[in-house]
Amino acid sequence: MSTKAGIFRRYPELTAARHKDVPANGIPEFCVYLALSMLLHAALLGDWTFEVDDQFYALVGHRLTEEARLYVDIWDRKGPVLYYLYALFAWIWDSPVCYQLAATLFCAVGATVVQGIAVKLADRRGAFLAGISYLLLSFQFGGANGQSVVFYEPMLAICVWSVVSRIDVVREGRVDLPLVGGFFAAGLALMCKQSAAFEAIFFGAAYCAIGWHAGAPLPRIVRSSMVLAIVGAAPLLTFAFGFWFAGYFDPFWHALVGSNLERQYMGAHERLSRLPAVLTVMALPTGVALLGWLRLRRNDQGRVTVRLVSGWLGAAAFAILLYPNIFEFYLMALVPALCVMASGLYEQGRVGLLALAGLATSILPFSSALDVPARIRARAASAELVNYVRKEKGQGGLFVAGQLSYLYVLTGSLPPSRLVFVSHLFDMTEASAIGRNQLAEVHRILAQRPGTVVRQVPLQGSPLNDRAVALLDSYLDGCAKRRRFTLYDQYGAQEQVVYSQCGRGRSGQAEP
Template identity: 30%
Template sequence: MSRRSVWLILLLAAVALRLPDIGNPLIDVDEQMYLLVGERMWAGALPYVDIWDRKPIGLFLIAAAANGVGEPWVTYHLLALAAAAATAGIIAGFARRHAGPAGALAAGLLYLVWIALLGGRGGQSPVFYNLLIAGAAWLVAETIAGRRRGGVAAMLLVGLALQIKPTVVFEGVYFALALLAVRWRREPWPASLRAALLYGGAALLPTVVAATVYVAAGHGEAWWFANVESILLRRPTPGDAIALRMLGVIVVLLVPAGLAIAGLVRRKQGFLIGWVAAAVIGWLLVPPYFNHYALPLLLPFAVAAAAVLDRPAMRWLAALAGAALLLLSGYPHLGETRAARDAVAGLAARIEALRRRAPGCLFVVEAPPVLYSASRSCLPTRYPFPFHLVEASEAGAIGTDPTAEVARILATRPPVIAVGDIARNRRRPTVILVRRALAARYRRVTSNTGVDLFELAN
């Protein structure tokens, strides 16, 4: 099987798996925030200053690019499709080092299927940064084997990935150590030291560039708080079902993890063993274990699994398990995208009509932030991601008192408030404030997809 055929099959598989979800504005709440930030960047808003989130700037630049061409949701999901297909292609190429063509192709398909099962149907951040980490891992393996000198390029890819999600630091450190271990054996220590500095510099370069831009603009403190301090200030949510969520992820991962372990036993690849270990450690150290947090694990799992996917019986096992889990997950999600688009359009039209009656900005509370974009509303706060002002884990981590911020917003008498209902947050101070204001001054006008719209009555 030619390389071109493998890439074509993987592209077609990516299209088949992801096409039903392209343009779905409700597929994931995180994506809604990314695209909202990207949209407001075109209007001159500066992330961390005018509109706040703690994600690195690279993710917002991707979202801004999607807002610059065509319909943002469609463009964003097409970019995610391209990233997923390209990642699968690199996995297949990497796997050819220790597997035949059939096993390598199956490894790429394994990745595409299981990211759809773990929250990667749309454009969650790992869908994009996995592409960079896959390229970095391949370059590291090639450099270790002496086939090319790609260490600096690999670490630069890691650095770019860090500007999409900082958790790639675990794999990045492992890649650097793997490169240095080889150089240490082959070269005198001064050369190894220079290499270490070069690798570190390449990995840090994109972050240094981002920080420098903010410092030059006079917003270095805002950049530091959002990208560093706020991450460390987050706390676990009391009563959060972390263990149950983690168990669910482990169940979904049983097949790829089992195949990866079998592949590592069959072909004792030292670099792959270390990569799997680094990815697992990184996952374990970053609760609360939402399903998409496990997406980076699928990269080394798929590459390692290729060694046993050469066997037809193992390919059938993976295919049957993947098909069963896809069907259980609701694939192909017929009508879901259309229903979501209609729901958002209906709510947005009602919001626009209500805002024409009274000036002011929509206020979204525990509801989809896509409503800000869809209704073309101004933002009542620099913290438009609804859960930053509600969740207990965020109370001391966003740089302001959420209760005071919500009280300030309510004092402006927003003409429309879009409200959801999450049971665990009903006793949160900000939610209580909102409910009191709704009871005193607002009336409910419509409800759709778990969102109630209230208009100012007096």
């Protein structure tokens, strides 16, 4: 008997993971999901202006490849894993196409993991369609380009998959390599977005509850849960020690924790005003999931998995409700669990196909990401802007006062401040959280006499720092040339004005 065969005979659970879960459940489906994901994302390849956040993430990643210090030389409150992922993308290929292809791949991985969870509850057809629905819904809730949620939601789903695929091991209160890998993935998700902590904590509690309910010895459950807790916390502890060792723990802690406690958030009135839109976009996927859940809950063999997925959905919803702000892409946290639940309906022949078709027709015809003529127009408009700024910026430096932060990369310009994202400089809700005085920082930037300024009209912020905006506009009055461009993001036309030959007088003449 070979040593390899002896290992798998001694640890039969590894044989199950090796021969059942991985090869049998995923590879053909992954190929289909990847092809469909490519089809959905194809129109956006190279269109860097479609979304605001991924531009900034890509800029930070680019700066990290130039040895900039995260949270010191360039600042934001997202976790370091997200930015080092974008640094990896920039190192591989310094083009928006690279992170867009990576997002395409992560969407396919997420769909495959959802299918791997759903196949524990529904038949293969229902599980496969659940993965398709994940692609559709992720496309609607931030997955069209490079939002952070595209990258960390599959990591959380992997943790759930590790539990449901190793349910016998969990019931015995034991730990094996797939579980360790799953909880490490949850820890990586936490270091992409801090709100993932609610789901990660739930996964740990669910592990303990399943083992306790199955009669596993309490000391074994405690030991195993401590191992998983340490594994899940490993990414956080590693980065915390790394920043402490480098002498930058305070900026690290302020970015991930302090700034989130100090910033202002939406008022109750604004949150309530967004509620109808949230309920509208979630009505159909929630209804499909509810119908699927009503069928799955009658499955005695999958009852533990149904409860786990239901709790996962509850933890994700709790995190959304607890957070004082709400944006549409936040709802992506609900998508994986909803799709798994919906598999109970998707396995019902024509009814399931009709449900999926209804979901597709509620999303695809209204997606600006699939408007090919608009995306062609957007790429042409952005190329014209980039060429103009390259020609005009000269030796005076560039300041982007708006959402086009990736313009620094495309024009080979160094950002004039560690605060690059437009809301950090001009949105009053960020004034108490960025670690610097907004007005003083804008004054410091303008004191460098940037020769070219790209100003969005109007600037985005609610409310805006009027004194900082007035200071900017006073400086722009001294620019000799200006030219207006219309760019096209996911919401439509956005106006950008390029001011050049600044600081040389106050002619203010507009260029036709």
